[in-house]
Amino acid sequence: MAKAPVLTPRAEDFPRWYQDIVNKAELADNGPVRGTMVIRPYGYGLWERMQQEMDARIKETGTQNAYFPLLIPRSYLTREAEHVEGFAPELAVVTHGGGKELEEPAVVRPTSETIINEYFSKWIQSYRDLPLLINQWANVVRWELRPRLFLRTSEFLWQEGHTAHATYEEARDFAARIHRDVYGDFLRNVLATDFMSGRKTARERFAGAINTLTLESMMGDGKALQMVTSHELGQNFARAFHTRYLAKDGRQELVWQTSWGSTTRMIGALVMTHGDDDGLRVPPRLAPIQVVVLAIKGDETVLATVRETGDRLRAAGLRVHVDDRTGIPFGRRAVDWELKGVPVRVEIGPRDLEHGTVMLSRRIPGGKEPVPVDALAGMLPGILEEDQALLLEQSRERRESRTADVSTFEEAVEAATAGCWARIPWAVLGEDGEAGLAEHAVTVRCLVAEDGSVPDADDAPGNVAVVARAY
Amino acid sequence: MAKAPVLTPRAEDFPRWYQDIVNKAELADNGPVRGTMVIRPYGYGLWERMQQEMDARIKETGTQNAYFPLLIPRSYLTREAEHVEGFAPELAVVTHGGGKELEEPAVVRPTSETIINEYFSKWIQSYRDLPLLINQWANVVRWELRPRLFLRTSEFLWQEGHTAHATYEEARDFAARIHRDVYGDFLRNVLATDFMSGRKTARERFAGAINTLTLESMMGDGKALQMVTSHELGQNFARAFHTRYLAKDGRQELVWQTSWGSTTRMIGALVMTHGDDDGLRVPPRLAPIQVVVLAIKGDETVLATVRETGDRLRAAGLRVHVDDRTGIPFGRRAVDWELKGVPVRVEIGPRDLEHGTVMLSRRIPGGKEPVPVDALAGMLPGILEEDQALLLEQSRERRESRTADVSTFEEAVEAATAGCWARIPWAVLGEDGEAGLAEHAVTVRCLVAEDGSVPDADDAPGNVAVVARAY
Incomplete structure (x- = not known):
């Protein structure tokens, strides 16, 4: 059964997708x-x-x-x-x-x-x-x-x-x-x-x-x-x-x-860097909640296990939230935590307990698997570090795959208006070229030295201008 | 040798003493x-x-x-x-x-x-x-x-x-x-x-x-x-x-x-509750710096011991600052830390090291004594808790010794204008009496029940009005 999308898909309307996350993940209001x-x-x-x-x-x-x-x-x-x-x-x-x-x-x-x-x-x-x-x-x-x-x-x-x-x-x-x-x-x-x-x-x-x-x-x-x-x-x-x-x-x-x-702009950047069509994805080292432990249904054993698991994970140094609001349907709560981008959900219901397992659901790479309840505290720190590294890697790959080396003003404008970054020698672009970019709503984001370091001066030889549309 | 006072004495001019501390302990400027x-x-x-x-x-x-x-x-x-x-x-x-x-x-x-x-x-x-x-x-x-x-x-x-x-x-x-x-x-x-x-x-x-x-x-x-x-x-x-x-x-x-x-008014209250004629006294549980370790003079062994002591006390869970500014006269620095109300000073000079001791100077009860350097980390937590209790006790004693039970409006005004608190039955004072207090710049600070608890209503039987001049 395909899920009805909670958010406008990014490919359809990126600004609206952004607005949807800010609203539905309850980040901010006007x-x-x-x-x-x-x-x-x-x-x-x-x-x-x-x-x-x-x-x-x-x-x-x-x-x-x-x-x-x-x-x-x-x-x-x-x-x-x-x-x-x-x-x-x-x-x-x-x-x-x-x-x-x-x-x-x-x-x-x-x-x-x-x-x-x-x-x-x-x-x-x-x-x-x-x-x-x-x-x-x-x-x-x-x-x-x-x-x-x-x-x-x-x-x-x-x-x-x-x-x-x-x-x-x-x-x-x-x-x-x-x-x-x-x-x-x-x-x-x-x-x-x-x-x-x-x-x-x-x-x-x-x-x-x-x-x-x-x-x-x-x-x-x-x-x-x-x-x-x-x-x-x-x-x-x-x-x-x-x-x-x-x-x-x-x-x-x-x-x-x-x-x-x-x-606080960095909060917007966080959404637009790591968010996907299901919501936010928060890097584990930042996340105010790294792990949410959810009771699927409200029987006493389940609730006791959920709270005990919460305590045990907290004692292992993790930032944990326990969701025992069994008056609200589980599906709605799961979607909500997904929207909020909590890295790991631990879902516990009566059937899981029969098998001595819990369901481990990972927001960042995606996927679910049953895990022995006693193994959780040992596994989670490694999983969170993996997720952290994956997000950085995806962010790096995006930039690298969408950055073009160009040699003319026209190519720079073309790349930037197509949603890429262009690298163009500053000696070629110059201040006149920079002024011309403004007509296309494109700007020089920064100058970098040939070796990727920060140049000592605007006109240091070999300086490259990174050119893009920007927020 | 008597010290020249750094601050206006409280008894001479309390508001000016307050202003002096705020200024000289570098708390705030206009x-x-x-x-x-x-x-x-x-x-x-x-x-x-x-x-x-x-x-x-x-x-x-x-x-x-x-x-x-x-x-x-x-x-x-x-x-x-x-x-x-x-x-x-x-x-x-x-x-x-x-x-x-x-x-x-x-x-x-x-x-x-x-x-x-x-x-x-x-x-x-x-x-x-x-x-x-x-x-x-x-x-x-x-x-x-x-x-x-x-x-x-x-x-x-x-x-x-x-x-x-x-x-x-x-x-x-x-x-x-x-x-x-x-x-x-x-x-x-x-x-x-x-x-x-x-x-x-x-x-x-x-x-x-x-x-x-x-x-x-x-x-x-x-x-x-x-x-x-x-x-x-x-x-x-x-x-x-x-x-x-x-x-x-x-x-x-x-x-x-x-x-x-x-x-931030509580910072002003802190000064006026615990300060004395030598400056602020900060309760250890609040203090951003609980212990300052001072180098008296700048020889290499002293500086090494000072830093090592700082590290050791930090490792013991204390909030520690190391003052190794030996370019500034020791006396000036000691007065400055006294003004700032840091609970404990550990002073280390060449002569102390010869004896394997340091000088422990306590801001809150006052007094100095030499202490074996190795004993410090073990002693300090207890000393700080003692100081904390002493400040609370002094604060309680002040209120108790300067609060009078009175039975007439006139007595209440007299007590309040003499720098005391008066307790008067609310049934005696009443709203008209309260209005009358204003002419003497005196106010009802609060109503308390006979047993000291918080009353459920203004006119609960037995309510006592606490009457005073106030900031």
């Missing part, structure tokens, strides 16, 4: 103010796991968490010229507070470089205060005209790191370290997501940065998604906010800075 | 927009520990985290009459977004009952969907005319729980469970803070609630601070937002609701 979103408990559980994994990696670098105000005096934004130009069209402005019109309107932070520099300039006196390594977990608002849940929302959650260093080299190396050891490591080893690692062209750089490092991943429809970025800010904000330190040689010097961020 | 604050890394570390401990207790009750938008259509606030009256004077209003004036202004959430009910009314269909237990960690804005760091700020961080239940009894019992098992347990067993547990009078209730449970603690100057509150909302918001469910008997019923919150 908020009442245009472009805002409500993150539902299962979606928020994914974010909590992302936070835990990222936060540990961020702290590993010696960075400390802090919290800066939501509301920023509008005048701060205007101090760094490129920055205000980049963000002005997206600002939400508070004009009234406590029943009165404010003397100076405040903007809801779109990012915190300006307000953080105001404090860095107070806290930093001498070279002994450097490096200053700060991160915050916060909400930001950037007004969005074409909103899409997780991918483009007027309010989103993120972490933003902000650091100050004594020299250009230290700042550059720290941005590269975050790019590699925090973001790269998290994407590859937790999110099971392959990426291209490169630098943004001048056109695509963060407003106020001298260099932006990016990790770009290929979604299920071949489009690119910018996963995370790390910026070298040079001395631009330090100049605007007089963020100076007393150097060892007694001179006052401007600090060199970085900033870097990752957002 | 933000540029009136009443906002920057929470510095050490202050934020305290908040992260509070979040971890509270979040675990909240999840224990079956509550799940989610996230609702920062911006709420202004019209939502007006749907519940008491609610809008309570919050209207404190709102921050966004009138412009994305370069245009908004059709309907949005308010920055002062709390989320309204927007959450909008979604509860979509998510809840039948009795099977109840109870619905949601919590969020978020920032809120309530415009503050007389701001004070942590205690009253225009933006603060908090958790807000929101639940929906099928019956009045279930909602009442859940609010009581949060009050006791989450908040009461956290305050007593982690924050080492004694409290009175009671209900608010009608005058002091949350705007839109039918009952508010509160925990009130005595600060170092004898004033009260409302630590946390848990509200029974009855069906007020359900009525305003049509939050209905299909009952087992086939009828449509309004849900019964609760909400409950705790905020």
